[in-house]
Amino acid sequence: MSLIHKLPYEWIIGLRYTRAGKRSSRNSFISFISLISVAGISLGVAALIVVLSVMNGFQTEVTNRMLSVLAHVEVFDARGGMPNWREQAEAARRNPQVQAAAPFVETQGMLVNDDEMKPAVIRGVLPEAEAQVSDVAKQIKQGSFAALKPGSSNIVLGSALAKSLGLGVGDRLTLLTAAPAAPGQGGSVAGMLPRPRAFTVAGIFEAGHQQFDSGLAFVSLADGEALIGLAAPSGLRLRLADLYQAPEVARQLKQSMGGDLYLRDWSQVNAIWFAAVQSQKRMMFVILAMIIAVAAFNLVSTLVMTVRDKQAEVAILRTLGASPRSIMKIFMVQGTLVGLLGTLIGVSLGVAVALNVHVIVPFIERLFGVHFLDKDIYFISEIPSQLLWSDVGQIGGVAVLLAFVATLYPSWAAARVQPADALRYE
Template identity: 70%
Template sequence: MSIIHKLPYEWLVGLRYTRAGKRSSRNSFISFISLISVSGIALGVAALIVVLSVMNGFQKEVTDRMLSVLAHIEVFDASGAMPDWQQAEKDARRNPAVRGAAPFVETQGLLVKDDTMKPAVIRGILPSKEGEVSSVAKQIRQGSIESLQSGRFNIVLGYALARSLGVGIGDKVNMLLAQGTMTPAGLVPRSRLFTVSGIFEAGHYEFDSSMAFVDIEDAQRMVRQQAPSGLRLRIADMHQAPQVAQQLKASMPGDLVVRDWSKLNANWFAAVQTEKRMMFIILTLIIAVAAFNLVSTLVMTVTDKQADIAILRTLGASPPSIMKIFMVQGALVGIIGTVVGVALGVLVALNIDVIVPFIEHLLGIQFLSKDIYLISEIPSDMRWPDVIKIGGVSVLLAFVATIYPSFTASRVKPAQALRYE
């Protein structure tokens, strides 16, 4: 005997009702409605998987670009300066997660060229060690990071910042800092001419339009500080940054302030997470609409099968058994739709780098312009926990949709159902 024939009769009848549709136009119509329900669930599940995968892809792409400039963890001395940063580096490297360390000085100022004035974050770095904590050296489009040498007062600008100032390699820009000298005429901002020796492009507009790098000793002279502000650290797994930051805070001596990259961009990540939750809720409503189409399908099936229900009742079937038959039918429709939707969604999410260019070529359009978004391809990062969560929600909604029609079927009275048969 086959496995199907060994199933309880409730399952056998539920399977039969799911496949019904060849003997009458009414049954065919019910089966067509079931097919629409399956398709609706499948499309809703697939859409949710693809949308969340694309959102995850954008988040990962932006995060990677941010962390090409930002450090995973920053360590500051409460006094504002870290004279013995070499010892602090040794203390930090005792943690096995730490892979790189570099000192830095950071301040805010204005860069002036002729009549153009732009605010900028000025970061003093040690070029020989900067490669351990960031990818700025690899992002240089013109010039080199090695041009930052003590006493030469060179500066490396972000691509958008250089373009807005209208400067290129070899041009001079005036750096103004709020820290200044008090004179009879008032506070005079501290200023110094710097020579543009490099232009970098991180691919993140916030950094490309507001970040500038100088040699760490030149930065110390500008802010009149005798030591670096602190250390920037890179760790093996950026997702472990909050935990590693806590470990460093507990293990490193002194009164230190330790913050990880997620704290530096807390508002942005909170906004992304809120957007993802809202998209999940909105697209889940699409699945819910498709799932609750099962209600009308099962109600029609119950109405059409009242004679069958009455016969089963007279043969000894209990109300819970009748209820189980229609719950099996609805659950099967939900499971089939979910499986098809998951398969379709995973297939599209994993091949979106092929599908989107094909659609763009076919329609002669470009969804993302590199000049505007700095990303010319739609990224995708499919995560199996998201797929499992979506599949589980879909099956649960389909199951809930079967309760009312199944309960109605269990209350059918055999005498009334067979009166006109």
């Protein structure tokens, strides 16, 4: 005896109704509507998997590029400077999650070359220590990051920043920073004067993130301290073994490191961006789930027509002793199987596309001569994809659930069929 024959009769009849026959044009039409429902669910599921995978990939790619420049945790001294940074770095490294620590200073400045003027964040670092907490040294396209020696007046620029200023390695530029105006010097309303200082471009880096490539510059730690009038670094930049533990590690370091310190992790530095991405992902899930819902509720019309077509058979089953609950089960099995089939096809298609976006998208771009991502707008020029099986499970579960809900009314209507009325004109 086959496995199918071991199933309850409701399942057997439901399976038979799912495989609609071709005995009449009416049955063919019902079968066609069922296929449309399957196709709609499949396309909705596949689209949702692909879109969420691309959004996951986009978030991961941008995060990785941001963290190639950002520190996992930054430690600041409330006094403005950290003269005992070596002792504080040693205290931070006692935490097993902290792999490296590097001192830094940071300020805002204006870079000037001829008639071009661009704002930038100026970060003073020790090149050998900075290489342990960020990947900037590996991202140097021209020149050398090691050229940032104390008192050298060398500067390393982001690639987009150097291009916008028309600068290359070896060129000179002027850096303007704000300095307090001395008594009698006038200055701005805030009592500040621009202080110029000449620097030589010693290197150009490219992080692959427009925010940093167009607005970040590095100088030596000593030159950075001189720019803002400090005799010590502003704080420490830390690299962790697990970047996702950064909030917890920051809380631990706050308690274990002495002094009046302020700590922030990488998720706080770009909190608005991460919140926006999560919000967009949730809204996209809701919007595309509605597409699945529309396709799933096509099952309602399919099952209603099936119920009307099978009234005589339902009446015979009732006279043979089938309960209204059993009749409901038959049509719920039919509708749920259609939804399950559409979900399985959609999951297979969506997973296949999500895993091959890096091949499919370039092919489409070459075929139609278009480019979907402008690097200056989206930070990256290629569409990334990261398939999360948790997303696939949620999408599949929602699709099957919607298909099941769509079966409730038609099944209830079938259970209410009265045998005498249904067989009166047969």
